[in-house]
Amino acid sequence: MISTWWQAYLTPPASAVKFAIKATLAMLLALYLALWCDLDRPYWALISAAFLQIRPMSGMVFEKGLSQITGTAIGCLVGIGIMAAFVQAAIPALTSLTLWIMLCTYAASLTRNNASYGCIMAAVTAMLIVIITASSPGGMFGIAVARLSELSLGALCATLVSSLLWPIKVRDHLADLADNVVNQAFLHGAERLENSDDITELQRTLIASLGPLTQLETDSQAARYEGPEGNGRIRASHVLTRRTLRLMAILHALQQLLRFHGDGLPQRTRELATDIASGLRESAHSSGVPQARARLQALRHRALTCLEQDAREAERDGATPTPTPTPTPMPGHDDVLRDRVTLGLREALGHALVILDAREAIHTPRDKRLRAAKLAWHRDHLAAGLNALRAGIVFAVLATFWVLTSWDNGQVAMLLGTLFSAFFASRDNPATVAMMFAKGMVAAIPSAFLFGHVLLSQASGFAMLALLFMPPLFLGLLGAANPKLMGYCLAFTIGNILLTMPGNGMDFSFDSFINRAIAVMIGLAVVVMAFRMIPGFSSGIRKRRLVGATVHDLKGLLDRPPSEAEARFSGRMADRLLQLAGHDDLLPDDQRYLFTLGLTGLDLGYASLHLRRRLEGHADQRIADVHRALHRGLVDDYAASARGELPSAAKRQGQALLRVLDESDHLTLHQRRLTAGLIERLTLSLTRQAERSRAALDGGNDGEARHEAPTTAPRADGPTR
Numbered sequence: 018m019i020s021t022w023w024q025a026y027l028t029p030p031a032s033a034v035k036f037a038i039k040a041t042l043a044m045l046l047a048l049y050l051a052l053w054c055d056l057d058r059p060y061w062a063l064i065s066a067a068f069l070q071i072r073p074m075s076g077m078v079f080e081k082g083l084s085q086i087t088g089t090a091i092g093c094l095v096g097i098g099i100m101a102a103f104v105q106a107a108i109p110a111l112t113s114l115t116l117w118i119m120l121c122t123y124a125a126s127l128t129r130n131n132a133s134y135g136c137i138m139a140a141v142t143a144m145l146i147v148i149i150t151a152s153s154p155g156g157m158f159g160i161a162v163a164r165l166s167e168l169s170l171g172a173l174c175a176t177l178v179s180s181l182l183w184p185i186k187v188r189d190h191l192a193d194l195a196d197n198v199v200n201q202a203f204l205h206g207a208e209r210l211e212n213s214d215d216i217t218e219l220q221r222t223l224i225a226s227l228g229p230l231t232q233l234e235t236d237s238q239a240a241r242y243e244g245p246e247g248n249g250r251i252r253a254s255h256v257l258t259r260r261t262l263r264l265m266a267i268l269h270a271l272q273q274l275l276r277f278h279g280d281g282l283p284q285r286t287r288e289l290a291t292d293i294a295s296g297l298r299e300s301a302h303s304s305g306v307p308q309a310r311a312r313l314q315a316l317r318h319r320a321l322t323c324l325e326q327d328a329r330e331a332e333r334d335g336a337t338p339t340p341t342p343t344p345t346p347m348p349g350h351d352d353v354l355r356d357r358v359t360l361g362l363r364e365a366l367g368h369a370l371v372i373l374d375a376r377e378a379i380h381t382p383r384d385k386r387l388r389a390a391k392l393a394w395h396r397d398h399l400a401a402g403l404n405a406l407r408a409g410i411v412f413a414v415l416a417t418f419w420v421l422t423s424w425d426n427g428q429v430a431m432l433l434g435t436l437f438s439a440f441f442a443s444r445d446n447p448a449t450v451a452m453m454f455a456k457g458m459v460a461a462i463p464s465a466f467l468f469g470h471v472l473l474s475q476a477s478g479f480a481m482l483a484l485l486f487m488p489p490l491f492l493g494l495l496g497a498a499n500p501k502l503m504g505y506c507l508a509f510t511i512g513n514i515l516l517t518m519p520g521n522g523m524d525f526s527f528d529s530f531i532n533r534a535i536a537v538m539i540g541l542a543v544v545v546m547a548f549r550m551i552p553g554f555s556s557g558i559r560k561r562r563l564v565g566a567t568v569h570d571l572k573g574l575l576d577r578p579p580s581e582a583e584a585r586f587s588g589r590m591a592d593r594l595l596q597l598a599g600h601d602d603l604l605p606d607d608q609r610y611l612f613t614l615g616l617t618g619l620d621l622g623y624a625s626l627h628l629r630r631r632l633e634g635h636a637d638q639r640i641a642d643v644h645r646a647l648h649r650g651l652v653d654d655y656a657a658s659a660r661g662e663l664p665s666a667a668k669r670q671g672q673a674l675l676r677v678l679d680e681s682d683h684l685t686l687h688q689r690r691l692t693a694g695l696i697e698r699l700t701l702s703l704t705r706q707a708e709r710s711r712a713a714l715d716g717g718n719d720g721e722a723r724h725e726a727p728t729t730a731p732r733a734d735g736p737t738r
Contacts (some may be wrong), residue, residue: 033498040070047174065171076187076239082172084135092142093161122408122439126401194233201226203301209268210294249382257375264368266620320363357694392588404442426536433540448548457508469517474525610713661711664703671696
């Protein structure tokens with residue numbers, strides 16, 4: 018089999034060649050204009066154009082360029098402010114700069130995509146202004162304007178080339194993501210309703226849907242820069258995210274009911290579940306949305322017919338007249354579950370139909386107009402604080418070295434340390450990524466020496482400069498088109514630029530080149546050591562915090578309007594489900610419980626919101642009080658299920674709510690039956706989750722597993738022991 022390296026360079030796909038050509042031309046144009054304008058450091062325009070071409074969709078490049086310019090402008094203002102306050106005091110200036118870098122890294126860890134990049138550029142720009150102007154404070158404003166001009170020029174050239182040459186639209190990217198999300202979600206739903214026992218396959222299809230779903234929600238923000246239809250695509254992405262998560266939650270609960278209580282269900286209900294599974298699977302492989310919609314609408318009509326039959330039977334069973342207002346007897350256990358399963362199947366089909374509408378609206382926003390609130394995201398402030406602390410230590414170490422040695426090239430080391438300590442912090446394995454970049458930079462040293470010094474020193478004119486300097490950049494970008502090689506190849510490209518530093522007054526001396534090479538390696542070495550000596554939190558702490566954050570969000574569902582609460586809960590749970598599934602991937606099959614724990618929390622949140630909508634608006638304060646007590650009981654039982662403890666509060670509070678409802682006329686008999694079924698379903702789901710958690714914790718390394726599981730209900734700021 019051909020290795021990844023040989024495949025990337027011997028048989029590159031057309032998309033990789035186009036990407037390399039576009040990025041090279043953008044950098045070439047930026048370099049020419051920077052030299053023509055006689056900017057101090059034209060290589061910054063090159064680096065700016067290179068970073069903006071990492072994701073070459075036109076809307077993405079524009080959004081990233083806007084974030085870069087905004088971050089650079091803010092960094093300029095902060096850098097000028099620091100120097101204005103501490104122009105004659107190096108230590109207070111560096112201390113203030115360290116705090117600013119920590120603040121920017123903290124913000125970058127809590128934001129996403131291009132906004133995160135803007136925060137990093139604010140840190141880097143302020144650092145450059147303070148360090149460069151430390152020896153010549155009088156040129157502070159000129160240096161700030163030059164940095165802003167260089168980076169803006171690179172962003173402008175990248176945006177221009179991306180829009181004119183082989184343009185790739187965000188809308189096409191979003192359409193592909195939406196198709197992948199819907200197909201994988203429907204396949205996952207089919208496996209759920211078929212009672213699949215293959216946990217690995219269930220988790221695979223879930224991740225295959227949630228991964229693109231998270232990327233879709235993040236990338237959709239760039240669609241607003243591609244015309245008036247962009248906002249429609251953004252709203253459709255919000256709808257697709259929310260409905261896909263609701264579909265997964267209800268299907269997870271239905272699988273539990275069908276597996277453990279399917280024998281007590283009527284034959285028509287079991288046949289309906291089987292047919293819906295087949296319909297979802299066929300819709301996932303369907304060639305068009307209209308066929309899938311017609312298929313699911315027919316199934317939804319069948320589910321509605323089953324619900325009407327159940328309602329008529331319930332009214333007939335409870336139609337015995339009584340002379341006094343005696344509470345209606347509670348329905349039987351089998352009847353409650355039958356109603357709940359039938360309603361759940363109908364709800365699942367309703368979500369699936371809205372998902373198809375959202376998918377179609379992403380393709381053609383004019384045909385479908387959907388409304389949805391913007392989603393919130395899971396943010397771990399403790400992890401962001403650790404990233405900020407690490408970045409501050411990296412800069413402090415390099416700044417101390419620079420002050421003690423008065424080394425001219427120390428600013429290169431501080432630049433790389435500041436940039437990459439913040440840039441890699443949010444990656445899954447930052448130490449590995451930093452080492453990949455270090456290897457790419459090492460490979461760039463002989464290349465930059467040959468092409469950027471030995472050969473380029475003999476050339477004259479821009480044409481010869483481009484002919485000699487651009488080939489290694491093109492080769493690096495060609496390999497960077499492959500995600501597996503991006504870390505090495507992008508570092509190789511940036512390394513060639515930093516080690517050569519093309520400009521109108523280049524220094525081709527060997528000692529200056531070696532000084533820059535040493536500075537590059539020192540900066541990256543400090544970053545790698547920082548990630549190894551100050552790693553992220555352990556797996557156990559991260560799992561406890563994920564569960565604790567879920568419990569905290571569940572507790573707050575009743576404190577906000579339903580639509581706002583659902584938007585916050587949906588976005589955060591998408592992130593957490595991906596992280597919990599990733600933790601489960603590292604465990605044996607018989608010890609995996611976090612994946613289902615996340616789904617149970619997702620189902621519990623949506624069920625609580627549904628119950629809230631059903632009970633809101635009643636004048637009887639007892640209903641509101643008992644409902645809130647039930648919600649607290651469900652959340653406490655969910656926290657207990659993560660520790661393997663069986664639920665106790667939810668069933669007791671649920672019975673209290675049903676007694677109050679029987680004494681009032683707020684709900685019809687059928688609605689009370691459905692409410693009883695919902696409470697019963699949630700109690701059973703929490704019971705199954707507690708059994709699974711206990712089996713997983715008992716089956717693995719007993720001491721380590723129990724240490725990682727929360728032992729008390731987590732607080733708002735994280736779980737406690």
